[in-house]
Amino acid sequence: MRNRVPSQLPQLTGDCSIQPPGARIRAGNARRVGGRRISGTQSAGSPSDAGKIRAWANEHGYEVSERGRIPKEIREAYAAAH
Incomplete structure (x- = not known):
């Protein structure tokens, strides 16, 4: 059985050209999606405190x-x- 494409697909908007990774991201506008949290974490303190x-x-x-x-x-x- 073959998949059929609906005859009325939504129209694509915008430029469909291929761009290098990160070309559309401006500095400061990137959003973190993984890895360690940076803000909101407790400070470990300095080694001398430890x-x-x-x-x-x-x-x-x-x-x-x-x-x-x-x-x-x-x-x-x-x-x-203290």
Whole structure:
């Protein structure tokens, strides 16, 4: 069975010529559609803050690794204490 094209197709508008990728996008008008979020994310803080938070957490009985992400609960406790 063969697919039939309806006799009344909507008329195409605009230029149908082939353009290189990005030719119609003006600087500043492109919209992000994937990847990591940039705005609205929390700042991780500076590495020196991480060192201070780790030292404070160890002094106050929290278990925190020497490397990697510091849990939110520990960051909140540090912020409340300072």
